[in-house]
Amino acid sequence: MKKDFISIHDLTTYEFHEIMDLTKRMKKNPSKFRKVLRDKILAMIFQKPSLRTRMTFEVGMLQLGGEAVYLAPSDIQMGSREGVRDIGKNMERWVDGIMIRTFGHNIILELAESTKVPVINALTDLFHPCQALADFFTLVEKKGSSAGLKLAYVGDGNNVCHSLMLAAARAGTKMAIATPPGYEPKPEVVEWAKEDGKETGFELKITNDPVEAVDGADAVYTDVWASMGQEAEKEARGKIFLPYQVNMELFSKAKPEAYFMHCLPAHRGEEVTDEVIDSANSIVYDQAENRLHVQKVIMMLLMGKK
Numbered sequence: 342m343k344k345d346f347i348s349i350h351d352l353t354t355y356e357f358h359e360i361m362d363l364t365k366r367m368k369k370n371p372s373k374f375r376k377v378l379r380d381k382i383l384a385m386i387f388q389k390p391s392l393r394t395r396m397t398f399e400v401g402m403l404q405l406g407g408e409a410v411y412l413a414p415s416d417i418q419m420g421s422r423e424g425v426r427d428i429g430k431n432m433e434r435w436v437d438g439i440m441i442r443t444f445g446h447n448i449i450l451e452l453a454e455s456t457k458v459p460v461i462n463a464l465t466d467l468f469h470p471c472q473a474l475a476d477f478f479t480l481v482e483k484k485g486s487s488a489g490l491k492l493a494y495v496g497d498g499n500n501v502c503h504s505l506m507l508a509a510a511r512a513g514t515k516m517a518i519a520t521p522p523g524y525e526p527k528p529e530v531v532e533w534a535k536e537d538g539k540e541t542g543f544e545l546k547i548t549n550d551p552v553e554a555v556d557g558a559d560a561v562y563t564d565v566w567a568s569m570g571q572e573a574e575k576e577a578r579g580k581i582f583l584p585y586q587v588n589m590e591l592f593s594k595a596k597p598e599a600y601f602m603h604c605l606p607a608h609r610g611e612e613v614t615d616e617v618i619d620s621a622n623s624i625v626y627d628q629a630e631n632r633l634h635v636q637k638v639i640m641m642l643l644m645g646k647k
């Protein structure tokens with residue numbers, strides 16, 4: 342693997358499947374991996390809030406024999422108190438890896454370029470790759486494989502949507518995305534997905550019609566309508582995205598056994614109704630659990646003995 346884990350586009354199809362296989366092994370037999378990161382330290386830089394990401398990276402490091410240091414947005418004030426490059430150059434003297442959750446994707450690229458230690462993307466405005474790996478691992482656990490499945494994504498063509506698309510390309514999944522006009526995934530990410538999925542059986546349909554996307558799907562995925570950093574747009578988006586709410590009427594267009602998926606946190610009553618997220622078809626807490634398992638594998642691969 343490359344030094345850093347910044348996007349699923351950076352993984353080969355082989356590496357993507359290797360991560361899935363290793364996660365299965367590690368989840369089944371965690372005690373075998375209890376010391377693989379002994380004496381290693383991960384710095385966790387958060388410029389946005391988090392429950393799952395913070396918990397799973399910190400717990401993951403502890404379970405692998407290492408430790409994690411949490412840096413809240415106010416601690417280092419990246420970009421205002423000190424530039425990204427200087428932070429990277431300091432960090433490499435103390436820690437074995439850096440996890441960062443930030444805004445502009447250029448920030449993580451600059452950090453990775455400026456530091457010798459591995460950098461892991463824990464969400465930028467463009468991507469959320471650890472989330473997509475956990476989601477595809479969850480599908481593999483439930484269905485045996487994610488190849489050939491129809492995954493519908495309804496809502497904003499955002500960071501989560503982008504990473505799911507790139508994972509679907511590697512996995513050979515048929516993805517259908519429905520967004521309001523003007524909120525489609527970015528064309529350059531669509532191009533990367535098409536390139537990465539050329540030989541895997543990947544199919545991609547992008548539409549503005551949620552029913553068309555959900556029709557016959559094996560899983561229906563949604564995310565918040567206003568992501569972190571878009572709080573000022575929340576009200577306007579609330580009106581624009583209303584026809585894209587995953588409620589029972591829309592969800593019933595998918596296969597009867599279809600899964601409901603969400604990266605969480607969910608804004609219940611907005612992008613998803615209680616009835617859907619609390620239904621027997623919902624696997625949102627399995628997705629959250631699997632963040633831990635896939636990230637342990639990523640950290641082992643990047644920070645462990647080569």
Ligand code: CP
Nearest residue numbers: 391392393394604605
């Ligand atoms: N899904 C996810 O990344 O959750 P947090 O924002 O709570 O970390």
Ligand code: NVA
Nearest residue numbers: 499564568569604605
């Ligand atoms: N799209 C959301 C995902 C949160 C895990 C955000 O960026 O806020």
